[in-house]
Amino acid sequence: MNQIKFKKPVVLLFAIIAFLIIYSVLISFMSIECDQAIIISDGFREIPSNLMSSRNIYFLETHNTSDHFLTTRAACSIESAALMNPNTNIFVLFLSPSKYTRLKNWSQFQGILNYKNIHLKYFNTEDFTKDTVIDDWINKGLLSSSWYQVVHTSDILRYALLYKYSGIYLDLDVIVRKSLDEIEFENFACFQDDREIVNNAILKITNDDGGVLGKMLLNEVISHFDGFDWSMNGPKLLTRVLKNYCDVTDFLSTSKCGNFTILTQELCYPIPWQKWDDYFTEQDSQKVMESVENSYFVHFWNRKSEGKMLEKRSHAAFNQLASKYCPHVYATNVLI
Template identity: 35%
Template sequence: MVAISIKRGKALSAYSQQSFKQFHFAMLVLVMFTIALIYSFYDPMKPAILQCYIDKLSGSKIPEHLQRLDDVLLAERQPTPGRTIFFLETSCPNPKMQTQPIGLTVRQACAIESAALHNPSYDVFLLYASPRYMDKKAEYPILDAILSYPNVHMRNADLWAFTKDSPVEKWFNGAELFKSIYLTAHLSDFFRLLTLWHFGGTYLDMDTLTLRSMESMPLNFVGLETNISINNAVLNVSPIGYGHEIAHKWLLEFQRNFSGTLWPHNGPGVITKVMRRACCTRKVLELENNPDCCNGFHVYDKNAFYAINWMELQNFFEEKYLDSMLEKTNTSYLIHLWNIVSKFKTLKTESEAPYTVLARVNCPKAYAAAGEYF
């Protein structure tokens, strides 16, 4: 009886510790959201935000040491419709600067490299919403790592030209989007839908790690995050036909019910609402691996892209969970890393945490350029 009581006590203690960790994790996220909300209201740079997405050197002579990235709509090398993986950068590093520098974190570079490595026959395009310039005098070891792949390309995207003749042109020109208190996130939600409406193909968040090829996956797919929600971190539509129709509906839904004060409302909320209306049932879980219900549009189960949910993400950064995390993601196409939380977790490059172990294999060049920390 004593032994049973001790075991039960240990089990309860372990359960309590796990519960405390989850509670602490949830409180951390809540604090982060609160800080972001306060900062958004009182940010002294707020009036200058809109100008950050306009090229201030357009029509003027560019200093010799700077090189402007080509515009995605004007460049000779265009994305291949339906066979391009897109990554987007929608932040504004400093609204008061005349030109915004090119810059990627090593983890963002890892996301891009892993996609390029596993999908060599696909184009991989990184699009910047705020015009970016490369300093010819500077060294970019992390950029060099991803640009060593012949299928990786970087471009600027003039948002106003990019929106022209789209179903949301008039709404976008009204600048309602730029009033959002979560502008970077909401602009990203909008920009990915517009990009897929233009070209079709695959959109991936910059906080993903691709584990295997997606080249043989069927056209038109999304993935369940929970039993009631489809996430927008991974999206694929065909450039014509039904996939393009769905992208059109996503844009119209975004415009119709846009909210600048609700963080997830314009992302997973838009995708979930449209798919519930477009498919044969409004019960999202019944769409799982059931393309016949959606005119051939695939809704993959959680394991495909979101095997690790945000509540257990901490385990992905701890060495003791290596085996369990590798097993959990063994059949996943990619891992979503929930950047709003994971960006605060640093790892030494020699770490044997699940993330670093997988990164060494799936983004070796970015990993080699990381230095002491990844």
């Protein structure tokens, strides 16, 4: 009789464990609604067809380690895109498989889980580039030779992303100030440094040209990848390809060719990288706010500014922008 009493709790315990295992497996095949933001299960190897649109906005997080979390400022960028474009799908794609499953525990993310148009998804590089011209190049592991692997992975995958799906790519240090529906051009990037460089931190490509530009970008990676130069596969590559696409030697006399438009620096990068610190100093705040007044975007140059933290009591321009364009993230974090 004592043996029977002993077995019942054990059987019950095993039944509970079995139920939890089965439940977790079932959950892994579904999209998990997290408050309102949606975490798309890694069972999805592609962007769900019902969510595909040339209006989609994409962010890429290409640190392939679980210990590198998104910063408060990156979360601010994501929230600003969702806030200013409420009817647009915002995709945040993670290269690290463990990172996106722990989002609810990240204080930086609490502010953006309220947006139903934000979709969070893990992606596998090989699956991501499948059926593109760069597929074999990626599978050979040539990207691993880069000295700046995180940056160059982001550079290359944004080209593959826009070639496959169309839409707008934004770096995680870009704040969106307006509805991007106001930009009437189907394909665009923005000048940096007086029309000499076209930066790829803000880039829209649709396939209305048959994917010609997207293929040109990917083929340029295959032909001239440089793992030793930080910007060679990013702004420099985009500038080279656009010159070929537009059949020009410089952009001094043109900012449009075919269906591609290069927006002025003032609309996208109103504060140049050489003056990145102006965003974070109180004495420059009025000047900065006047400079960004007509811009669609604010690029705060994370490579330079990542170590410059602000207390919320500061009246620096970045705090003013964050409080307006990412209010939830701003409210839930002590430092910004």
